[in-house]
Amino acid sequence: MTLTPHISEFTIDQDFSARHIGPREDDVKRMLEVVGYSTLDELVDTAVPQGIRMEGDLQLPEARTEMQVLEDLRNYANQNVIKTQMIGQGFSGTLTPRIILRKVLENPAWYTAYTPYQPEISQGRLEALLNFQTAVQDLTGLPIANASMLDEASAVAEAVLLMRRANKKKEAGKTVIDQDVFPQNLAVVKGRAEALGFEVEVADLSQGLPEGDISGVVLQQPGDSGRIMDYKAIIDAAHERGALVTVAADILSLTLIKSPGEQGADIAVGNTQRLGVPLFFGGPHAAFFAVRDGLERQIPGRLVGVSKDDAGRPAYRLALQTREQHIRREKATSNICTAQALLAITASMYVVYHGPAGLKAIAQRTHQRARALANLLQEQGVELASETFFDTVRANVPGRAQAITTAAEHQGVNIRLIDQDTVSVSTDELTSLEHIAAVAGAFGVQNAIEKVKAAGAAAREGDALGGQNRESDYLTHPIFNTIKSETQMLRYLRKLSDRDLALDRTMIPLGSCTMKLNAATEMESISWPGFADIHPFAPESQTAGWRALITDLESRLSEITGYAGVSIQPNAGSQGEYAGLLAIRQYHLSKGDHDRDIVLIPASAHGTNAASAVLAGLRVVVVKTASDGTIDSADLDAKIAANEGKIAAIMITYPSTHGVYDADVTEVCRKVHEAGGQVYIDGANMNALVGLAQPGKFGGDVSHLNLHKTFCIPHGGGGPGVGPVAVAEHLVPFLSGAAAGPANGREGTPVTATTYGSAGVLPISWAYVALMGAEGLRQATKMALLNANYISKRLSEQFPTLYTGNKGLVAHECILDLRELTAKTGVTAEDVCKRLIDYGFHAPTLAFPVAGTLMVEPTESEDLGEIDRFIDAMIAIKAEMDQVLAGDFTVEESPLRNAPHTTRSLMHGEWDRKYTREQGAFPGNVDFTDKYFPPVGRIDGAFGDRNLVCECPPPEAFDETN
Template structure:
């Protein structure tokens, strides 16, 4: 016991000493440790004094200390600084760990690791350079939120207000046990979220009437583009025309146009009655159900006609509408896409939202994204697993049919729980109420006689013909209402779960232009007729599984959520040391604004002047990221890493085409690149040339040079990850960039490992022309069990005019030189998943330039310290020129197969037995583990006496007295 007490006390004193060192001022006296036996502390530090004769509680002692003590400036500074909460290693720990690695200081280790030729002198921000404190950050976000104006939205177009059940907000959206999980590659520690995602798939298959669904996609527009690619693949690329009906959402049409360019598809937009298959070249057709202007059409004959010509039918739809409308599967649709946003996920100025894609069993191997399936475990019990499907780009590379690398799992889980909470009867009740309010509005306008109401069937959107649509919209704005102006004589009003009878009465007043309204919406209720014809009324039951019929009280749902949560491993439970995927602290202060109504309840197509808080944040965050990356412009539209890859390459493609270099289509990609890189390049219509690596895992510069020179007339781009996927800062990266530029190409840098560059170097400084940023890795947006992600791209000045545009809301501000056009639309919302940008913004603003630079240094330190600890037992596969690793490293387990019959998978599974998430397995080298500790994981201290939990001083004194 004496030894235990002594060791415990030493640990406590050391913590106190470290605190004293961090805050010591030359003018302050030594720290006094009360009742400390001299033999325990005499050799610990000159900061500690053992004057036991002094009783710090006596008035005399207090007076004597007061006479000799002065208050330092540091003591008056705010105490809630953020970097010390994020960057785990204390100065003492940094010194110890650096020396363990063979260096006298962390800076010496960093100098030995990052090549001098690419080192920045320093990084300085024009704003937030010193970093805001946590309380200052909250106040800053409050100020930004106050600049957003939340008007009642009737815009529709795929985005609707919804009542997010507070039990779901508190226990999923705001719960780190749900938002910090990683993609469920390890099914054993993911059974909870896998069940929830299976629930999501069940919602989609039941409501669409098709048997197969994925576990979510990025948004409705990109899901439609994926469906278009499926139609092309189904026809084996032999039919090169895809038709989009003009009743689809404009953002969906533009996304498909952009995607069609890379596939060399001929995209035709046509009115439904004008769709023509006579060329024999049409692979598919996309229609909207209900249409973008509200009409509900019977597509049964349209589908039969398309099938008669060998054409596949894609139907974009609305889940809430499908609770009362005949499902697309019964109308004959081959693929159904849409968004689950209105199932309890806030609009958030555009995202993140879970999209979906459903199809038949026949096409399941062509589906993008992930599918959750029911399997059995080793003991024969039912278990869940994740089927990778076309996500297997690491194997299929440029032959992969999709580059999808992430999903919107967190939002899919919210939508699934919304369906569980309300059940089939509750969902139908919500839909009927929405339809009834739209019907009351339509009837009221007819009675007023001030406008012509469309007579076609509708669900939630009423189309109105009037003499001056803009005047009516302006009058509505004065009443804090947003309507959709289709053209100068057409307006639509879309109703949702949050609409009230009061709101309908306000609309009547707007359309009455000051004239008295002789009725109320409530008084019209008895006269409102169902606008949906019997031929399109749903008769098929849905959500019949017990899961959707047993958790309808908050108590029941709360227990179900926690039952699933307890089956998973998240950052709440353990470190997730995934090389290449960077799982680190998602701080609470960063997350708080995500659930504030001033950010959640804004429609992405609301007038920009109503979202000035968002716009100011975009400007500030863009400036910060430009400084971090060394680029000149940023686009926030790509809403995932793979989407950012695709966007960056499409910008390069548009740049070459603007110069008349249509023939530049060769993309050089090292074998060590991320698996999504070849798939993204193929989606842009590029020809991939692969170059190898040398014995040390570095890109073979001579191979790059030869490939570039052999293709100098056709070279479009190089795709490179830095530091490399092998966990090394390659010495020749600047030379490689020069080679590409000398041969007419552009350099795309994969930003997956940007967290090892921030403050030390930058893509722009190294020589890259464009780079995507995984905000969910480097800049702390949580992974959410497989999404959301965010993949904005930064570009050099010459590429800025080609950044993504949008058909509804301008994302401009960049002058367009003559004969140049933006590369097109990448995501459904102008600024992608805008609601999660406050997370990265808060992280950068609180860290400041110094904190971010320290984060990179500590990430390198932690990786090297861990590699050093492990190297005697496991070979470290790749190292830099001076024998160090970057922010991650690979240990080689292949030898164990011969000596012990063990595979890397066996090691991974055994780690899970002990409550650890396994590192990245068999990527980028089979039979290995890639480990990344990140900067926010602490050096472990083992405390022998576990009772010291409340107060260092009181527990210490009690222990020593005993």
């Protein structure tokens, strides 16, 4: 008999870190020679200040093999109990078409793409996001929608802030929220209101508006009770009193009921989860945000627009202030940076796949199932909370609620327990008549299956929409009506992905963004049903695996950072900043320090820092940056002295945004602590610290992490993100609490709708840490430093590094200074970015933190061959700048200013440029076989802003004869 060996006997993939880290041993030797060090440890010891170095090693479990990690993840998933989810409350069961699951969610061409700030190489994902915007605009009946929000609750909160800003009255007044709004939405809004000091009143708006000055009104359609209302009279009354109105809408229901726009709403928000995105235990899910005309310049988040390229052809780009928080800092109206692009793309492709008829059929079936249940319950004598509904039936069952909920669970169905007298049941596209029978049986209906079939037949006639039936058209654009077969869908997805440059095709050397390997093993488990099909408000008895994995991940992140506690609730880095600042603010308030409301922020900091501080109800005081890129010590002293007794915190990024380790960071921390403040260390650059230094041990009180950077959750074209917040012992009680559903034992303000935020992607980071172990994580950090210093050294003659630390070294990234070359030649840093496209590269970070520069971060995952290819491309570009300087051609005539070169520009008409076609299209050593050609030429951004178009253009716009 042949025995199958136990998994632990397999050792073939024992050292995962060797697969994660790019350079080989011989490569390391060569790179060290270039940088001028004999060993990697010698380089690290020189670059990283001894004053911040950790003692000993990280106390983490030993590294696991890939097979062991998958076995561990299966064990976690198997501890979760999969039920039919009919809880509702904004989260629904849905079927992700396999073509979308395999070719989008699980496809590195989509999930390893970066935010489309370089639009010429992002046309595929931009078109997918424009499809999302167009679908949202059509369904909400409003003319402008953005390219997704983080979740519905925070979208409602952003809408409340927009209504207050846009209100023309000097005294904006209170925000009125209908009592039928989802509890998680209300909780997050109240948290924002408490921080910013404005009034929120909850009222039964079916009885009319309350007295007093009102800035904005929030309605839910359908309501938390399932009720569908004719809100036009309330909306008109609000407008007469100078208020704006937001409707939080169920996106699928809008195929059947009147849109918010048709009822007169100014803003519509909601969640697109039920458009093919798994439950994921609460996220990530793409929320939507749509506005009426006149509010488009105040819309938060990202907006995809249509402009034109240098040949006059239509081209997509991010419109308006695409990184408003970096541009306006403390004057920004939102701190949102990461969106939920990958999930928005998934939802948009679900709409393309089903089309308007398919979506309506799903909605009708969902509604019919709800009506069948309602008919049965009413026949049984059960009182319903509302005669009108779309998918949610709320029943009044005095004293029986717990028994009914338990009985349904025993039948394999989760329903929602409101209180001891009330239960709620929500249907979705997965709901069958058998599910309805199981629920009906829990209510005590005898012979339920036969009665359900009869009730189901009756439910096909009429509706329970309360006369709010939609009559207007939607999704009329050809993209939603021409893709009928899976073959067509497959080719459409391939066509779009081929237009883009993602990490699966090339190095993406973005400073401060850490575009590293997202290993297939790390990604494997997120779509397993044991993780993906769990409702965020499922009973805790069914979620033991999820909570065990999350607890373990939080524990590992605590060890890595040196803090006492971690909350993974924030679903973006910006929300991690916000949560950390709220914890600091609430800590000061708990001690009676009501005057501590000033946050010191260095001029070089991430723009989200200042925006987050304002949203947390704090004031920003900027600290100057010294000439070497460090915090100006004298200015820091002066700002502390000028604000004695008012300092709440300082926010610093470490290593600094300039890519260096500030040797005096511990002294900065000491000064702020002595002034009574807390130290917030932004973890955006944690990839330069893991295993070498712990911010919680060298002076930090709070840090947020970016799991979509350092810990391998892929960027997904601009999201999902996860921004855990880590805090010292005294701040643990103020970590984010739960907005709804299972409590988490924390007292702080909830920042997202669900207890664990974007839980669905946490297995990725858990797997990364488990696979690498303490030594692998430390080695990855060391290699990130070597790769960055190698690039800095090799390009020093062509593009000097702007800021350096000890002995001319950088941290994990370097800022290449082009300003002198630009002054001499007229060639800009943006020209270099566009020319890199011709070499098949995504550009480095442009003009941040210093205008006229490029910030490069190679990460540890890039091999030496790819790094050298990038360096050679930059050297070749410098040679073309020298040609401009020598007068071979002017900057306007140069391949730099005319980049990127499309096939159309190369082949259409006569070639009359001062350089050859070959120099334009195949510069340097570009491979003729695998050459990437961008689908559009350089895009005119100013034209797009002046002529704002944010929906799918008609097909004739792309007609070559026009």
